[in-house]
Amino acid sequence: MSDLTTLQQQILADIAGASDEAALEAVRVAALGKKGSISALLATLGKMTPEERKTEGAAINLAKDAVSQALTARRDVLKSAALDARLASETIDVTLPLRENPAELGRVHPLSQTWDELTTIFADMGFAVAEGPDIETDDYNFTKLNFPEGHPAREMHDTFYFNPKEDGSRLLLRTHTSPVQVRTMLSQKPPIRVICPGRTYRSDSDQTHTPMFHQVEGLVIDKTSHLGHLKWILQEFCKAFFEVDHVNMRFRPSFFPFTEPSLEVDIQCRRDKNEIRFGEGEDWLEILGCGMVHPNVLRACDIDPDVYQGFAWGMGIDRIAMLKYGMADLRQLFEGDVRWLNHYGFKPLEMPTLAGGLST
Ligand code: 2NL
DSSP: OHHHHHHHHHHHHHHHHOOSHHHHHHHHHHHHSTTOHHHHHHHGGGGSOHHHHHHHHHHHHHHHHHHHHHHHHHHHHHHHHHHHHHHHHOOOOTTSOOOOOGGGSSOBOHHHHHHHHHHHHHHHTTOEEOOOOSEEEHHHHTGGGTOOTTOTHHHHSOOOBOOOOTTSOOEEEOSSSHHHHHHHHHHSOSSEEEEEEEEEEOSOOBTTBOSEEEEEEEEEEESSOOHHHHHHHHHHHHHHHHTOSOOOEEEEEEEETTEEEEEEEEEEEEEOSSOEEESSSSEEEEEEEEEEEOHHHHHHTTOOTTTOEEEEEEEEHHHHHHHHHTOOOGGGGGSOOHHHHHHHOBOTTOOOBTTTBSOO
16 A cells, blocks of 8 residues: 555656656656556456455555646646747747748849730730741741842841751751741641741841840731731730830831731830830831731742732830830840849739730
8 A cells, every 4th residue: 555655656756857748758658558557556456356456446546546637737837838938939020021922032034024915915816826946947947938049138137057967958046936937837727827936046246236136926827818907916016015095107118028018117106315105206116027928938838829818027026125114225135134134024923914914
């Protein structure tokens, strides 16, 4: 009996001495676990007489209850002490400035923004986006586009050529995205409605030219497509892109080998010191070239010009980006200066939509 009292006191002392929840758990296992000291005593009840079992059993169970209660009480004390310690150590300075959402830290390059804006506008008019390789054949970049071999028009584009192959043919860096439209006409049947945005290359470098630049061309081929459709498409594009209700446009005769007739398009604007406004003013700004696709081009692309006709246009993405976003120097677009990008860049989660505004 006194053994039981001693054991109980020892266990209660161990409980009081446990300094954290792990130590307390060890004490519990040593007393009440499968091989614990109190469990061992309970196991001896089976070998006792009924009278002994009555008195001994009651005493052991009282000791077990006392130990259980002490364990619970100590666990509560240790838990709240641990919480107090955390509360004291983990302070939050609510006066610190908000950190920017990591997803909002980077900036979208103005050219990517412009690219997204114009694909959004043309997609709304039912145009698909087509892409192709930057390295092209002479055939796709020139011959199929009605630039005859040795024709001076080929010299109009300062082409980057690769070294000639054994058979004399040479690859080149595409000088416009027209070869993508050639590929589209060769692989699809009309009606065709595509835009082809992409990188293009010409050996030309000054204040207003970089050897690599971006172009978006458009192509529509159907049975009765005509310049009236083209004019409407370009007018709607300019209004949507420059985010104005009204634009005046001027179509001037021009020459491209791949269109006949060919036209250049100016948009009316007001040019103040550092700002250009569209839909008002007396100045004219050239923004693109266009025309009816030349029958030779259709034939070269396996389309019968007696059945189908269409129109095409091309414009510089870099140029319209600079016009819209008031950037003075073309070359800064490609310098990769993070300070410049922080100023002219766009927030990544604010994507252009027609309903929500292209560039809010
Ligand atoms: C400009 C002029 C233009 C086209 C591009 C084109 C493409 C095919 C057939 C016919 Cl496959 N035309 N593209 C037509 C007229 C003008 O670009 O000044 N771009 C910056």
